[in-house]
Amino acid sequence: MPGLFGAGRRFRPRRPSNQGRDKGDHWLVNGQKVWTSYADKSDWIFCLVRTSTESKQGGISFLLFDMATPGVSTKPILLISGSSPFCETFFDDVKVPKEQIIGEVNKGWDVAKYLLGHEREMIAGMGLGTGGSSVTLGPITKPSDPLLRAEIAAFDVDALAFAAMSERFAAMWKAGEAHPASPSMMKYAGTELNKRRNELMMAAGGSDALEWDSEHSKGGATPRSWLRSKGNSIEGGTSEIQLNIVAKHILRLPGA
Amino acid sequence: MSLLTDDQKMLQETAASFLAEEGSIAKQLRHWRDIKCKDGFGHDLWKQFAELGLTGICIPESHGGMGMGATEAALVLEEIGRNLTPSPFLTTAVAAARAIEGTAHADRWYPGVLSGEAVLALAVDEGPRHAPECTALEAKRQGNGFVLNGAKQFVVQGGSADMIVTAARTAGSSGERDGITLFAVAKDAAGLTVDSQTLVDSSKAARLTFENVELDADAVIGEVDGGWQPLSRALAAGSAGAAAELVGVASGISTMTLDYLRQRKQFGRLIGEFQALQHRAAHLYSENEIARAAAFKAAQLLDSGDDTAELYVSVAKAKAAEVANLAVREGVQMHGGIGMTDEHDSGLFMKREAVLGELFGDVYYHRNRVAELSGY
Numbered sequence: 001m002p003g004l005f006g007a008g009r010r011f012r013p014r015r016p017s018n019q020g021r022d023k024g025d026h027w028l029v030n031g032q033k034v035w036t037s038y039a040d041k042s043d044w045i046f047c048l049v050r051t052s053t054e055s056k057q058g059g060i061s062f063l064l065f066d067m068a069t070p071g072v073s074t075k076p077i078l079l080i081s082g083s084s085p086f087c088e089t090f091f092d093d094v095k096v097p098k099e100q101i102i103g104e105v106n107k108g109w110d111v112a113k114y115l116l117g118h119e120r121e122m123i124a125g126m127g128l129g130t131g132g133s134s135v136t137l138g139p140i141t142k143p144s145d146p147l148l149r150a151e152i153a154a155f156d157v158d159a160l161a162f163a164a165m166s167e168r169f170a171a172m173w174k175a176g177e178a179h180p181a182s183p184s185m186m187k188y189a190g191t192e193l194n195k196r197r198n199e200l201m202m203a204a205g206g207s208d209a210l211e212w213d214s215e216h217s218k219g220g221a222t223p224r225s226w227l228r229s230k231g232n233s234i235e236g237g238t239s240e241i242q243l244n245i246v247a248k249h250i251l252r253l254p255g256a
Numbered sequence: 257m258s259l260l261t262d263d264q265k266m267l268q269e270t271a272a273s274f275l276a277e278e279g280s281i282a283k284q285l286r287h288w289r290d291i292k293c294k295d296g297f298g299h300d301l302w303k304q305f306a307e308l309g310l311t312g313i314c315i316p317e318s319h320g321g322m323g324m325g326a327t328e329a330a331l332v333l334e335e336i337g338r339n340l341t342p343s344p345f346l347t348t349a350v351a352a353a354r355a356i357e358g359t360a361h362a363d364r365w366y367p368g369v370l371s372g373e374a375v376l377a378l379a380v381d382e383g384p385r386h387a388p389e390c391t392a393l394e395a396k397r398q399g400n401g402f403v404l405n406g407a408k409q410f411v412v413q414g415g416s417a418d419m420i421v422t423a424a425r426t427a428g429s430s431g432e433r434d435g436i437t438l439f440a441v442a443k444d445a446a447g448l449t450v451d452s453q454t455l456v457d458s459s460k461a462a463r464l465t466f467e468n469v470e471l472d473a474d475a476v477i478g479e480v481d482g483g484w485q486p487l488s489r490a491l492a493a494g495s496a497g498a499a500a501e502l503v504g505v506a507s508g509i510s511t512m513t514l515d516y517l518r519q520r521k522q523f524g525r526l527i528g529e530f531q532a533l534q535h536r537a538a539h540l541y542s543e544n545e546i547a548r549a550a551a552f553k554a555a556q557l558l559d560s561g562d563d564t565a566e567l568y569v570s571v572a573k574a575k576a577a578e579v580a581n582l583a584v585r586e587g588v589q590m591h592g593g594i595g596m597t598d599e600h601d602s603g604l605f606m607k608r609e610a611v612l613g614e615l616f617g618d619v620y621y622h623r624n625r626v627a628e629l630s631g632y
Contacts, residue, residue: 139631157623
């Protein structure tokens with residue numbers, strides 16, 4: 001499993017703290033990364049390293065190397081959900097063979113941008129429910145409280161409408177008719193929807209949804225998912241960043 | 257979901273240029289409103305709709321129509337919404353046309369709709385909230401026909417309609433779908449009082465009183481006691497259409513608002529530079545896109561006769577009304593003081609949204625339908 005990459009407190013591949021020095025037949029990598037997905041379980045890692053300091057986005061290269069390479073170590077980060085899908089990853093004089101570069105030297109940002117777009121689309125899809133659960137909440141929660149039923153019905157309208165949007169987005173993307181910044185809109189809407197879904201799952205679950213590790217609660221699946229969902233609108237660019245992108249690139253608002 | 261075909265794109269372009277040109281706020285809505293016109297729309301414009309073939313979109317080719325569906329109607333309605341064009345298109349050419357489809361009344365009324373001479377209306381609501389299964393207006397058998405007693409309200413274009421498709425109860429009791437019968441009631445029927453009202457958006461809707469209105473048996477649309485089928489067909493087409501028109505209303509006011517954000521200077525800066533407004537504008541854009549997707553999904557499912565069409569029609573109507581409401585609130589607020597003036601158009605969008613949001617069931621009605629159709 002290849003690990004993804006990250007640097008800084010939020011996801012900021014633009015300023016990789018890693019340095020990759022050209023040592024003739026290999027790159028010598030030094031530095032550290034944070035929010036590396038599954039680094040402790042990965043066999044290989046895609047890593048953005050700075051190979052030149054001439055410009056901000058230029059000068060970054062995209063390397064691929066074995067996690068067993070001497071000098072690579074990981075430290076899992078425990079999240080509020082109780083799981084550790086991310087790590088801090090340390091690189092101490094790691095030697096990477098010269099040919100293990102993706103794309104051209106100093107052009108790694110192009111590869112990263114492409115992957116980021118994919119990540120946003122993937123995260124946006126979360127609004128539709130994951131792991132085979134249904135798009136709508138009513139059929140699985142069967143709310144008896146009339147006020148909760150009303151909120152869940154309002155959510156289900158939004159979830160089904162977003163499902164239609166996802167279909168339309170996919171068709172437009174395929175046909176080349178989608179605005180290049182539209183994944184930002186999908187990411188924003190999808191992740192906000194998924195957070196709302198989890199809030200309503202907690203409300204519908206009542207005190208059952210508070211149990212953290214019981215068999216009855218399937219190991220606290222509902223509260224763990226609820227807590228994990230809070231990261232959706234942070235990872236891959238926060239909701240606020242996505243709104244900035246929509247305001248600037250789609251709406252062309254001044255000074256955005 | 258499939259994207260628009262080339263033919264649909266052509267229809268969209270035709271409707272867009274026709275309505276921007278002839279159906280503009282200045283030429284139509286403000287004009288008819290300011291002269292206090294009786295019908296609330298221009299009959300000449302309705303004839304132009306006919307000349308372009310638009311009144312026949314939902315009428316089968318066998319009757320001289322275009323034989324298209326909810327998707328094409330939605331394309332026209334989005335443009336109607338964008339321009340706030342007053343016309344009987346939704347009630348006549350979409351809802352009522354669907355109600356009489358496949359019946360003898362189609363032969364009688366489709367020619368007038370195709371030529372832009374006839375206006376048809378739909379009388380369903382009997383209280384201030386949409387509840388079609390609660391139809392109570394009594395239709396009693398008498399000799400070979402029926403005699404009707406009761407009242408209707410919110411009959412859009414009721415005052416100008418030549419024929420009103422009326423839901424009445426021939427059996428069962430209020431709340432039951434069985435036992436409802438649809439009747440074609442001519443505007444001059446003895447015992448029918450049509451009291452036309454001006455609504456908040458300057459459109460017209462009537463309160464009807466039926467006092468021993470005698471109808472022949474051939475006034476029945478479809479089956480006696482089986483009116484729910486043509487009625488729900490008409491209501492689904494009407495709701496999907498209203499959703500599309502709401503998408504147009506939301507889009508029209510949002511375009512105006514964005515233009516204003518790009519032009520208006522305050523405190524030495526363009527107000528569109530303020531992040532507090534940028535984020536709200538971006539959120540509104542996202543919601544508009546989602547509402548449009550839901551409206552087209554519902555229309556496409558109606559056209560393909562899909563089992564989930566009814567569910568998606570309610571999703572579309574609820575979502576479009578909610579989003580259009582957000583769009584008009586943000587529109588007036590972001591325009592500031594000018595948005596509160598009658599001179600500015602943003603208030604007109606707010607008024608239209610209020611009427612369309614209510615028509616064929618409001619947000620709460622359709623959320624409840626989504627819950628019922630999803631089994632909770």
